[in-house]
Amino acid sequence: xxxxxxxxxxxEDTAIQKQRWIILIVLNLFTFMxxxxxxxxxxxxxxxxxxxxxxVAQIQWVTTSYLMAICAAILxxxxxxxxxxxxxxxxxxTVIFIIGSLLCGLMSDSLPYLIAFRxxxxxxxxxxxxxxxxxxxxxxxxxxxxxxxxxxxxxxxxGSIAGPSIGGLILSTLGWKYIFWANVPIGIIAVIxxxxxxxxxxxxxxxxxxxxxxxxxxxxxxxxFAGLLLGQxxxxxxxxxxxxxxxAALSFMLFLFVEAKGxxxxxxxSLFKNPLFSISIITAFLFFxxxxxxxxxxxxxxxxxxxxxxxxxxxxxxxxxICMVVVAPISGALSDKIGSESLTxxxxxxxxxxxxxxxxxxxxxxxxxxxxxxxxxxIGSGLFSSPNxxxxxxxxxxxxxxxxxxxxxxxxxxxxxxxxxxxxxxxFQVMSREAGYRVTSLIPGRPELFLSxxxxxxxxxAFICLAAALLTGWRMVQGKNMKRSASEV
Numbered sequence: 001x002x003x004x005x006x007x008x009x010x011x012e013d014t015a016i017q018k019q020r021w022i023i024l025i026v027l028n029l030f031t032f033m034x035x036x037x038x039x040x041x042x043x044x045x046x047x048x049x050x051x052x053x054x055x056v057a058q059i060q061w062v063t064t065s066y067l068m069a070i071c072a073a074i075l076x077x078x079x080x081x082x083x084x085x086x087x088x089x090x091x092x093x094t095v096i097f098i099i100g101s102l103l104c105g106l107m108s109d110s111l112p113y114l115i116a117f118r119x120x121x122x123x124x125x126x127x128x129x130x131x132x133x134x135x136x137x138x139x140x141x142x143x144x145x146x147x148x149x150x151x152x153x154x155x156x157x158x159g160s161i162a163g164p165s166i167g168g169l170i171l172s173t174l175g176w177k178y179i180f181w182a183n184v185p186i187g188i189i190a191v192i193x194x195x196x197x198x199x200x201x202x203x204x205x206x207x208x209x210x211x212x213x214x215x216x217x218x219x220x221x222x223x224x225f226a227g228l229l230l231g232q233x234x235x236x237x238x239x240x241x242x243x244x245x246x247x248a249a250l251s252f253m254l255f256l257f258v259e260a261k262g263x264x265x266x267x268x269x270s271l272f273k274n275p276l277f278s279i280s281i282i283t284a285f286l287f288f289x290x291x292x293x294x295x296x297x298x299x300x301x302x303x304x305x306x307x308x309x310x311x312x313x314x315x316x317x318x319x320x321x322i323c324m325v326v327v328a329p330i331s332g333a334l335s336d337k338i339g340s341e342s343l344t345x346x347x348x349x350x351x352x353x354x355x356x357x358x359x360x361x362x363x364x365x366x367x368x369x370x371x372x373x374x375x376x377x378x379i380g381s382g383l384f385s386s387p388n389x390x391x392x393x394x395x396x397x398x399x400x401x402x403x404x405x406x407x408x409x410x411x412x413x414x415x416x417x418x419x420x421x422x423x424x425x426x427x428f429q430v431m432s433r434e435a436g437y438r439v440t441s442l443i444p445g446r447p448e449l450f451l452s453x454x455x456x457x458x459x460x461x462a463f464i465c466l467a468a469a470l471l472t473g474w475r476m477v478q479g480k481n482m483k484r485s486a487s488e489v
Contacts, residue, residue: 019197020139024148026194027132028155030094033183034125035159035412036166037066037101043167043299043313044176046442051176052111055441060296060424061229065115067417068225069122070129071410072218075266078130078406079209086131086138087198093127094194098187100124104180121180129409139199154328154386156412162321163295168314213266216255221414224248228421235438271404277395279475281407283344284388285415286468290355290461291381292419294320297427297457298374305363305447306370319371320378327382332390340387341476347383348469352462354380359458363447380465426460427453 041048041062049059081089100121107113133152140148170179227244234241259265272278302313331343354377361370392408430453431439435446443449 017141020148022193022197023139023199024136024151026190026197027090027128027135028152029186029190030090030097030128030194031132031152032155032159033187034097034128035156036163037121037125037180037183040163040167040170040179041066043163043165043310043317044171044179045296046300046303047171047176047310049441052114054111058111060420061111061115062118063296064225064229064417064420066118066122066125067413067420068221069119070126070413071417072221073123073126074130074410074413075217075406076209076214077127078134079266081131081134083209085200086134087200089127090131090135091191091195091198093124093131094187094191095124097121097124097128098184098191101180101183101187105177129413130406133408135198151332154332154389156389156409158321158325158328162318165314165316165318165321168299168310168312168317170314172309172311172314210258210262210264210266213255213258213262216251216258217266220248220251220255223251225417225421228425231425267407271407274395275478276475277392277404279471279478280388280391280395281411283348283468283471283475284392284408285411285418286464286471287348287351287381287384287388288412288415289419289422290351290464290468291377292416293423293457293461293464294355294358294377296420296423297454300442300450301361301454302367302370304442305450306365306367308367312367316367316371317374319375320381323375323378324382324385327379328386331383332386335387335390340391341472343387344384344391345469345472345476347380347385347387348465348472350380350383351377351465352469355458355462355465359455359462361454362451422460423457426457429453430456 045059045062048062049055052059077089077093100117100119100123103117104114104121107117136148136152167179170182223244227241227248230244231238231241236242256269259267259269272281298317299313302308302316303310308316331347335343354373357373357376358370361373389408392404395404427450428439431443431449434449434452435443439449
């Protein structure tokens with residue numbers, strides 16, 4: 001593996017250091033928008049289902065197609081960033097993301113068109129996500145690198161959670177197409193600023209693209225989530241669904257085999273030999289799975305059970321990101337003083353209580369009680385997100401920070417897709433059992449069917465958070481044992 005450094009002059013490096021926080025703002029702005037678009041459409045799904053005349057089981061593809069495309073492409077663009085330059089790929093991704101956003105609002109008169117343009121958006125988003133943490137690593141000095149990477153992680157979590165609330169406000173005042181169009185003026189400003197302040201790439205690595213690994217991983221993502229989502233409509237005993245899930249399992253096993261034997265693998269499997277890194281990644285996956293179960297279900301509860309307008313629903317769901325944005329910086333600062341492990345455990349414990357509280361909501365609960373549980377979920381998420389992101393990045397050597405960042409972004413997006421898929425699968429299974437026939441959408445005049453499914457979803461999310469808390473507790477014990485062993489040596 002050969003490196004081709006693009007040396008900067010002293011004057012260039014000095015100018016970069018003066019502008020490093022502006023550069024971070026540009027990176028975080030696109031990181032925020034890219035992750036926001038994974039969830040902002042959720043609040044508009046009830047409206048989209050009515051306007052496009054499709055059931056809920058189909059309209060959720062507007063969200064999942066975006067996340068699936070990111071999952072399938074993000075490792076490839078991380079590798080391309082190493083080869084042709086992370087900043088070059090990031091810049092190209094910003095332009096593609098803006099074009100996709102414009103097309104989503106202009107020409108999405110049918111579900112297939114909307115899904116196709118969401119995939120274009122996702123390609124641009126994956127190019128920015130895959131390389132943002134690597135750019136931060138290149139630009140920031142070692143003594144500020146952890147803080148900068150932690151801020152990227154905070155914007156990632158905030159963007160992924162704030163979607164329904166921000167989307168509700170846009171939907172109620174401007175209409176659903178402006179959910180996509182809002183990206184365009186903000187994105188153009190960020191592009192102009194980014195092309196002005198982003199420096200040239202410092203290092204490019206001469207290595208090949210792992211096409212077998214890339215292809216196998218894309219097949220795994222598409223067949224897995226397509227099988228899970230289509231199974232909601234056709235039934236999981238359908239022969240095509242069984243073939244799709246079997247293909248997912250086979251392609252994943254082949255992917256692991258290829259990556260273990262390859263000279264230039266798409267993903268560094270050696271990262272997972274560190275148990276503390278692996279546990280942190282698993283808890284991040286469970287965190288996003290639980291939160292996206294909430295993100296996909298809560299808008300329907302607010303609008304179809306509590307009969308709130310999209311505007312009022314947006315304000316209700318806004319409690320989550322407001323509490324998270326207040327708590328996350330405090331949690332990040334505390335983690336530098338008292339360590340991250342206790343904060344992540346506290347955050348997950350709070351989330352268990354909040355998810356259990358959400359599982360007890362019913363038709364007469366009212367918006368105030370719902371807002372209290374949503375706020376508590378935001379507090380727990382704020383306590384967890386930044387410290388856990390710091391734990392992930394602190395467990396890998398400097399030379400593997402780029403790979404660790406790509407893996408972290410991948411796991412986050414897989415968790416989002418899995419949360420949506422698991423939540424809707426549980427919802428429709430419970431609704432079908434209660435109704436006595438297959439249900440793939442909400443049934444007018446039967447809120448009790450939806451509430452039965454919602455209760456099952458939030459109880460499942462509570463147990464997911466509990467499992468993550470137990471893993472975090474085990475990680476704390478292992479970390480203390482490792483420190484004790486090191487001190488004895």
